[in-house]
Amino acid sequence: MANSSEFNAELLLSHKYPETTFTYTERDAVIYSLGVGACGRSAVDVDELKLVYHENGQQFVKVLPTFSALFSLKLMPTGALELPGLEYDPRLLLHGQQYIEIYKPLPSNGSIRNEVSLAGFHDKGKAAIAEIETRSYEKESGELLCMNRMTVFLRGAGGFSKSSQPFSYSNYPKNQVPAVKIPKTQPFKVFEDSTQPSQALLYRLSGDYNPLHSDPMVAKVAGFSRPILHGLCTLGFAVRAIIKCICRGDPDMVKSISGRFLLHVYPGETLITEMWLDSTRVIYQAKVKERNRTVLSGFVDLNRLASSL
Ligand SMILES: CCC/C=C/C(=O)SCCNC(=O)CCNC(=O)[C@H](O)C(C)(C)COP(=O)([O-])OP(=O)([O-])OC[C@H]1O[C@@H](n2cnc3c(N)ncnc32)[C@H](O)[C@@H]1OP(=O)([O-])[O-]
Secondary structure (H helix, E strand, C coil): CCCHHHCCHHHHHCCCCCCEEEEECHHHHHHHHHHCCCCCCCCCCCCCHHHCCCCCCCCCCCCCHHHHHHCCHHHCCCCCCCCCCCCCCHHHEEEEEEEEEECCCCCCCEEEEEEEEEEEEEECCCEEEEEEEEEEEECCCCCEEEEEEEEEEEECCCCCCCCCCCCEEECCCHHHCCCCCCCCCCCCEEEEEECCCCHHHHHHHHCCCCHHHCCHHHHHHCCCCCCCCCHHHHHHHHHHHHHHHCCCCCHHHEEEEEEEECCCCCCCCEEEEEEEEECCEEEEEEEECCCCEEEEEEEEEECCCCCCC
16 A cells, blocks of 8 residues: 555646657558457458458558557556656556547558546555546647547555545546446347457557566466456457447447456456447446456447448
């Protein structure tokens, strides 16, 4: 537990994160799609081939909306996050939540300028929670493309509040909070997908080289029997399942995405994504079949519904 004398709220809240850039090509978008399992069940999948190949005269590959979560990767090159005013052990850091808003379909290649800020910071006693917001602009046009809010869960870093009221700060609307109630009814769609034992080793090629996902010793120190899957890889699997089952394979129908990581996933486990439709909102949860445990839940808001649903 963090010592209250080590926490300096003023220093943390006034910290300015530097702007970052992210340049990608179509090859990066394809490696990402393969990393979240596109065409993993069939190399001629009609809903997914467009994510990895120019089929039928298609000019560009289509890009999954969750690809945008990579834009701010430079912020944590080795898995640690700069939080001046707080001491914490980066080896105990876990990805807690991800919230994404897409304002324009993601191009198949591009150069992105990111504005980064601290959107929230909370003392949860046993943990501290930091929320980092990244607004991503297309460099050439200057247009705002998307916003990502990443929540990091810093195990062991809570308990620093000096007053009896735990320290809590956030600067965004309450309706963007990802907590969802899973309906008691049967899901509208269910999709089962296997992750490969090498899934995290493939996914890391998209730029998240945190050794928690590849190094057995680092995983042990973090409390896991072996390296675990990147949270964003699990989210990528779940959102891809929704795009396949509800958007008829069209990634451009996704407006916003929210997910909370409830439990770690081991590469090689089977993910079952259950989906409920509530107007243009898809409420979902992903379970690991082998352990019968829910590992992720959230919602995806769509621009419209597919006419054939
Ligand atoms: C980031 C880039 C690096 C990437 C790394 C990875 O990919 S790692 C791989 C991917 N990530 C993973 O594998 C992580 C998987 N998730 C886990 O292992 C666990 O959910 C946990 C350890 C994050 C929290 O478990 P626990 O039993 O210690 O928690 P609890 O139930 O006792 O609640 C305590 C308080 O925290 C709140 N809160 C709870 N959960 C979350 C959350 N996810 N998010 C945010 N907040 C959360 C909860 O509301 C409560 O606050 P309240 O209500 O009192 O004000």
